[in-house]
Amino acid sequence: MSYTRRNFLKATLGASTLLSFTPAAPNFLVRSLMAAAPRRDDRDTILVVVQLSGGNDGLNTVVPYGDDEYARNRTTLRLPTKDLHKIDSMVGFHPRMGAFMRLYEQGHLSIIQGVGYPNSDRSHERAMRIWHTADPDQPGRQTGWLGRAVDSIWDPDSTNAPAVFVGPIAQPFGLNAERVVVPSVRSYGDLVIQEMPGRLKRQSQWKRAAELPRAEQDNPLTHFLQQCTLNSYTNSRRIEAVTKTAADTFEYPSFQLAGSLRTVAQLIRADIGIRIFFTELGGGGIGGFDNHANQLGNHCALLHHLSESVAAFIHHLKRDKLLHRVLLMTFSEFGRTVKENGRRGTGHGAAAPIFLAGGKLKGGLLGAHPSLTDMDNGALKFAIDFRRVYATMLDRWLGFKSRTVLDRQFELLDI
Amino acid sequence: MVAQNEKTASRNQSKRVHPAHRMGGVHPAVAEKLTDPGWAWAAYQPDAQRPWNLAQAGHLFRRAAFGAGWDQLQQALSDGPQRAVDKLLRPQADLAVFNRTYDGYEASAAGSIDGLRAWWLRRIIQTPHPLLEKMTLFWHSHFATNSLKVKNPGLMLRHVQLLRSQALNSFRDMLQAISRDPAVLICLGADANRKALPNESFVRPLMEVFTLSHGHYTQKDVREAARAFTGWFALRGRLRYIPREHDGNIKEILGESGSFAGDDVVRIVLEQPATARTVVCKLYRWLICETEEPDAMLVAPLVESFAKDYDILKLAETMLRSNLFFSTAAYRRRIKCPVEFALGIVKALEGVVSTTQLGQDLAGLGQNLYHPPTVKGWIGGRHWINSATLVGRHNLALALLQGSGPYADKLNPWVVAKKYGCSTLKSATRFLLDLFLQGDLDPDVYETVLKTAQAPAGIGSDDPEGMLRRFAHLVVTLPEFHLA
Numbered sequence: 001m002s003y004t005r006r007n008f009l010k011a012t013l014g015a016s017t018l019l020s021f022t023p024a025a026p027n028f029l030v031r032s033l034m035a036a037a038p039r040r041d042d043r044d045t046i047l048v049v050v051q052l053s054g055g056n057d058g059l060n061t062v063v064p065y066g067d068d069e070y071a072r073n074r075t076t077l078r079l080p081t082k083d084l085h086k087i088d089s090m091v092g093f094h095p096r097m098g099a100f101m102r103l104y105e106q107g108h109l110s111i112i113q114g115v116g117y118p119n120s121d122r123s124h125e126r127a128m129r130i131w132h133t134a135d136p137d138q139p140g141r142q143t144g145w146l147g148r149a150v151d152s153i154w155d156p157d158s159t160n161a162p163a164v165f166v167g168p169i170a171q172p173f174g175l176n177a178e179r180v181v182v183p184s185v186r187s188y189g190d191l192v193i194q195e196m197p198g199r200l201k202r203q204s205q206w207k208r209a210a211e212l213p214r215a216e217q218d219n220p221l222t223h224f225l226q227q228c229t230l231n232s233y234t235n236s237r238r239i240e241a242v243t244k245t246a247a248d249t250f251e252y253p254s255f256q257l258a259g260s261l262r263t264v265a266q267l268i269r270a271d272i273g274i275r276i277f278f279t280e281l282g283g284g285g286i287g288g289f290d291n292h293a294n295q296l297g298n299h300c301a302l303l304h305h306l307s308e309s310v311a312a313f314i315h316h317l318k319r320d321k322l323l324h325r326v327l328l329m330t331f332s333e334f335g336r337t338v339k340e341n342g343r344r345g346t347g348h349g350a351a352a353p354i355f356l357a358g359g360k361l362k363g364g365l366l367g368a369h370p371s372l373t374d375m376d377n378g379a380l381k382f383a384i385d386f387r388r389v390y391a392t393m394l395d396r397w398l399g400f401k402s403r404t405v406l407d408r409q410f411e412l413l414d415i
Numbered sequence: 416m417v418a419q420n421e422k423t424a425s426r427n428q429s430k431r432v433h434p435a436h437r438m439g440g441v442h443p444a445v446a447e448k449l450t451d452p453g454w455a456w457a458a459y460q461p462d463a464q465r466p467w468n469l470a471q472a473g474h475l476f477r478r479a480a481f482g483a484g485w486d487q488l489q490q491a492l493s494d495g496p497q498r499a500v501d502k503l504l505r506p507q508a509d510l511a512v513f514n515r516t517y518d519g520y521e522a523s524a525a526g527s528i529d530g531l532r533a534w535w536l537r538r539i540i541q542t543p544h545p546l547l548e549k550m551t552l553f554w555h556s557h558f559a560t561n562s563l564k565v566k567n568p569g570l571m572l573r574h575v576q577l578l579r580s581q582a583l584n585s586f587r588d589m590l591q592a593i594s595r596d597p598a599v600l601i602c603l604g605a606d607a608n609r610k611a612l613p614n615e616s617f618v619r620p621l622m623e624v625f626t627l628s629h630g631h632y633t634q635k636d637v638r639e640a641a642r643a644f645t646g647w648f649a650l651r652g653r654l655r656y657i658p659r660e661h662d663g664n665i666k667e668i669l670g671e672s673g674s675f676a677g678d679d680v681v682r683i684v685l686e687q688p689a690t691a692r693t694v695v696c697k698l699y700r701w702l703i704c705e706t707e708e709p710d711a712m713l714v715a716p717l718v719e720s721f722a723k724d725y726d727i728l729k730l731a732e733t734m735l736r737s738n739l740f741f742s743t744a745a746y747r748r749r750i751k752c753p754v755e756f757a758l759g760i761v762k763a764l765e766g767v768v769s770t771t772q773l774g775q776d777l778a779g780l781g782q783n784l785y786h787p788p789t790v791k792g793w794i795g796g797r798h799w800i801n802s803a804t805l806v807g808r809h810n811l812a813l814a815l816l817q818g819s820g821p822y823a824d825k826l827n828p829w830v831v832a833k834k835y836g837c838s839t840l841k842s843a844t845r846f847l848l849d850l851f852l853q854g855d856l857d858p859d860v861y862e863t864v865l866k867t868a869q870a871p872a873g874i875g876s877d878d879p880e881g882m883l884r885r886f887a888h889l890v891v892t893l894p895e896f897h898l899a
Contacts, residue, residue, distance in 0.1 A: 139604070140603070140604040140616060142788075142789035142790055142791075143788075143789060154798070156797055158801070159800075159801060159802055160801055160802055161801040161802060161803035161804070162801075164803065176788055176789070177788065178788065178789045178791055178794065179794045179798045180798055180801075181780070181781030181798060181799060181801065181804050183779070183781075183801075183803040183804060183807065184779065185803075190806075190807075190810075191802075191803055191806055192806065193806055193809050193810065194809075194810050194813050195813070196813060196816070196817050196881075196884060196885050196888060205863075205867040205889065206867075206889050206892060208863055209860055209863050209864050209867070209889065209893060210892075210893060210894055212857065212859050212860050212863060213857075213859075214857045214860065215857050215858075215859070219706075219747055219748065219898075220706060221706060221747065221748065221749075221750060221797075221898055222747065222894055222895065222898065224797060224800070225750075225800065225894035225895075225897050225898065226894045228800050228801065228802060228805050228894075229805060229892070229893075229894050231802045231805075232802035232803075232805040232806045232809070235802045235803075235806070236802075236806055272802065273802075
């Protein structure tokens, strides 16, 4: 797990302790602490969240072929055992998820099985809202868990955007913050400064005008805007630089999600201080993974998109030696019913698996596959509360304080 | 005026800077008086130390409006500060006709929230009473109601009309109406208030955000107030009172007891001095300064007066006329919200751009009208700004100014400069610096910016229009232009 310099300083000194002995503290220490706060640390970790909209059928994703109940319940949707990518004698990946199998074998993929929450909600809107707010008890909660996370790390001198949504749909509620403005982008170009056609080299002039010291006014806002203007210029140049180099030629499949993840990879390579990326597969609303009828073909395609896109992303980052800084996590608002519904589809369910992909994972399966007989109203029972996954991302991976985001301390997972 | 401007430009050329336009540092004698409420809230009368100049006029229009065109600035200069404030508070134009016309446009667009958003922005651009819209926007953030939850554009339309009708009138009446506004109740999840299940979803933000603020009420007050509101429902978008669902028993709220109903709760919170303080401090942040919280002593006279009559116009008037407002403690001590940033460009260049597109672009910068992010509204300030939103502002300004694309050719700096008497590129660049920033830049910055237009590559170009578009873009992306 990452252990940034910032965390080191916080852990060893503690902000309040240091303040209290500042006059006596060695100057270099004070200086380095001051520098640590607003500065970007290139060892800072990055979380990429992939939303699978519509309710993914976990049972046909990580398939419990070793359990006879699977075949009994899935009369038409049953996936042939011989086509599965077998993980162990119990479960295997969907036939179109060969790329995930390879990631799994390389130790870059973990599966958390049976993730959910008590009294699961079966409505798309409400269930998605619960996953976004991370607060099943307060349906009216006004902020998303990632929104609260970025609010919690904001400081008045920060000039970077801490989180970004990448995708063509409206920004998911999970990023809704009380204070911080989280931008939505479709491609890296949305974060690049555009210029009017003309012969002047305006960017450098503009930069000069922005960075000249302002003599007589002690207005803290002017100074802040100067810092931020220069930073936006630098960040924009960094993005342009990484997208123009040969290193940007990595091959991605031509799926929507692959395009979004390619943008994420470019922005990670530009190193502009974004700690959280959010992207999506399935169209954002009802649809996508929501297969009430003739599920097989559509689900095949979606899982293929997911697995190929994520694999390309992981390999790209690995090639560029950035994978150790990145952790990708999938989620969906619910799983599906164990029994199919007579229309070659499934109904809204409960618990489902979450995938983690990255360079610093232990890999393997976390938790047991949920029982197919002891069920929650026809769907799988959860064993791991989703907020434990969130808390693990926040505390162990990002180095934030999950308690401020989730209101209490959830038991962390060993990933 | 035309000839005058050319004269101004040539005069300043020789002096390098515009001393008459700069705000300058705080005179020591003035700095001391800023903390004295008697002096701070007294009406500003220009004198040698604090002259009435273009910078002050620009400041007034940024706060009490959404920026200004050149003739408005010039008119304000000759009017003097108090008369300029008069006109912003009580414009002579026929407002009733204007608002009726726009109410009609909005009613016909009420099928879609994007349509409403576009008409509101259009109204802001064209209104003869920009302060009314400035205050409507303030209340939209104060009683933050999000269309995504209400899911009924018609209710949202009526909600903002309610805000507008009271924006400069009575906070008491506005609060009363808000407590019966179906949009607010639905948004907060308070659309059902059963006797057996008192709903705290409205009364909690009522106390925490709309009036008293944290620390001036207890959980018990919230519970009891919720009982007083039982019987009120928003059913199929309509407010309904069901008497048998009302709990008529005795409640104890903020030290008073009685068989209170919802209206009594509103009356009781309005009797608390904390309510007036919450609103005064929030308006202080909006109209005067957001870098520092006002000292309790400083705002005390305003709080006391506001608590008596809840007259919003009077409160805004005191603030806008004051010595404090026209001091360096207020000058550029706020960051423009995205609407102010974009309309500051549009108003200065006297064009009307596509507000459908603008509404969408402003949403991308964090200010989606009709969709404040939480019940606390847009917190704003430094939160508006990060490197991504700043790139967004840069690119929006470019789209507005480039003369083609989604905003078409509605804003043309060269045409505006010529209209006000500039015939050369040189005078036009100085004019634009005056128009957008009232020339108030650090001398080095001022000269550097001017030089960009005088660079050989620029002068060699036979395209003053394109040159001036690029120059205008450079000016509105300077750090100073983001400050209100």
